[in-house]
Amino acid sequence: MAAVRSRAGLNTIQMGTEGQEGMSYMQCCGQEGVSVQKKLGPGIEWSADVSAQQTNLLSFSRSSGVDLPYRSPESVEMDEIMAAMVLTSLSCSPVVQSPPQRDLLPADMECCGGELSDSGSSGYWSWDHGSVSPAPSPSVTEMDRSPGQLTDEGLHMELDQAACEEPEARRCKSLSRGAYRCLWPGCGKVLTSRVGMKRHIRILHLGGGSEQSHREEDFYYTEVSSEDEETAPPSPAPSFSSGAWTSCSSTQSQSTPGHQDAPFQSSPLSQSAPSSVWQIHTEHLYQACAPIQVTVSPGSPTFCSWTPPGDVQQKPQIPTSRSRSVSVGEQWLQRNSAPTRSQTMSASPSRGHCSFRKGRGEAKKCRKVYGVERRDQWCTACRWKKACQRFPD
DNA sequence: CGTGCCGGGGC
DNA sequence: GCCCCGGCACG
Numbered sequence: 001m002a003a004v005r006s007r008a009g010l011n012t013i014q015m016g017t018e019g020q021e022g023m024s025y026m027q028c029c030g031q032e033g034v035s036v037q038k039k040l041g042p043g044i045e046w047s048a049d050v051s052a053q054q055t056n057l058l059s060f061s062r063s064s065g066v067d068l069p070y071r072s073p074e075s076v077e078m079d080e081i082m083a084a085m086v087l088t089s090l091s092c093s094p095v096v097q098s099p100p101q102r103d104l105l106p107a108d109m110e111c112c113g114g115e116l117s118d119s120g121s122s123g124y125w126s127w128d129h130g131s132v133s134p135a136p137s138p139s140v141t142e143m144d145r146s147p148g149q150l151t152d153e154g155l156h157m158e159l160d161q162a163a164c165e166e167p168e169a170r171r172c173k174s175l176s177r178g179a180y181r182c183l184w185p186g187c188g189k190v191l192t193s194r195v196g197m198k199r200h201i202r203i204l205h206l207g208g209g210s211e212q213s214h215r216e217e218d219f220y221y222t223e224v225s226s227e228d229e230e231t232a233p234p235s236p237a238p239s240f241s242s243g244a245w246t247s248c249s250s251t252q253s254q255s256t257p258g259h260q261d262a263p264f265q266s267s268p269l270s271q272s273a274p275s276s277v278w279q280i281h282t283e284h285l286y287q288a289c290a291p292i293q294v295t296v297s298p299g300s301p302t303f304c305s306w307t308p309p310g311d312v313q314q315k316p317q318i319p320t321s322r323s324r325s326v327s328v329g330e331q332w333l334q335r336n337s338a339p340t341r342s343q344t345m346s347a348s349p350s351r352g353h354c355s356f357r358k359g360r361g362e363a364k365k366c367r368k369v370y371g372v373e374r375r376d377q378w379c380t381a382c383r384w385k386k387a388c389q390r391f392p393d
Numbered sequence: 394c395g396t397g398c399c400g401g402g403g404c
Numbered sequence: 405g406c407c408c409c410g411g412c413a414c415g
Contacts, residue, residue: 365397384407387398 180221197221363391 180197182189184205191197201220365388366378375383379390 367396380406382397385398385409 178223180223182221184220194221363388365391 179190179192180194182197182201189200191200205220366382370377379388381387381389
């Protein structure tokens with residue numbers, strides 16, 4: 001318990017310092033975080049590095065008196081060697097450069113917070129975190145990521161993130177898809193988007209957005225393969241923004257209970273926040289139009305494979321608000337079309353009886369498809385001059 | 394003007 | 405509930 005808590009606290013600091021993108025790993029196995037720390041990088045003892053650098057910020061979280069491995073001179077050498085290898089174009093040693101950056105906590109948080117809304121896939125992960133916290137306890141906001149207020153959810157997120165980076169934690173069903181790991185010594189941050197990682201490196205490690213260092217970011221991160229790349233695509237609801245946790249969290253957690261939930265429930269710290277986090281994610285799934293959804297840039301990598309009718313439509317999906325007795329074909333059309341639009345457009349939660357009319361969709365309706373002369377083949381809604389159910393926008 | 398569909402009404 | 409239609413907004 002003590003060891004776990006201490007390490008979790010350290011990790012939380014790391015997360016709070018560098019942004020919330022790590023959130024995407026919150027579902028990983030948290031119970032393995034103890035052994036993770038030394039294996040993170042390709043031969044680099046990141047945890048030791050991070051711990052040493054953050055000691056000043058973390059004195060409270062280390063109150064349990066757990067000894068953290070001090071950074072040996074060999075590891076410093078390793079860092080430098082690795083830096084030299086990876087960063088062939090860099091002249092100054094990042095090992096020297098990194099520690100002061102830890103002290104820039106407010107600035108870092110600010111920049112990371114600024115990334116919340118404009119980044120791509122990493123952005124909405126961050127948003128998830130932001131939307132998650134206030135619900136269980138409305139007073140919990142971004143301030144909680146400051147080192148003085150560590151919450152349990154923060155502990156878990158980072159703990160799980162660390163666990164996911166461990167090779168043997170692959171069996172954990174993480175939310176990660178394509179992931180990018182920061183190779184900067186002492187960092188090891190993993191983000192889900194390349195853009196986010198570049199920005200992370202540029203801002204945190206390269207010290208600002210100088211154009212000169214623009215291309216160098218590529219040297220500081222590596223792509224981390226994740227087996228979830230295969231599991232994510234067949235999501236029956238390829239919504240662009242929420243698809244990530246729609247496919248991974250809701251669908252899988254409900255169908256295979258105890259698989260992903262195990263980390264939360266088994267961990268001694270998971271009593272309050274993570275479970276509610278989980279619940280909220282699930283709840284948002286039941287709202288076809290979650291207002292927290294951030295519109296994802298069209299170019300962001302989405303893993304929504306549009307599946308033709310009757311292909312992978314077996315899992316009972318969330319009932320839409322407009323539930324009627326519709327045919328199977330209409331149902332899959334609703335699932336494939338309606339959620340995508342409503343979520344990416346972040347519709348108001350109280351849609352339905354608002355007087356706004358949706359813009360005319362480009363989808364063909366029963367009238368166009370069948371013609372007026374075959375009106376009996378229209379869906380009932382079209383026959384009644386209601387919103388078409390067979391070909392929703 | 395054709396179309397989609399909301400709101401309302403009849404049964 | 406089902407069914408229809410006036411009327412409006414949109415393209």
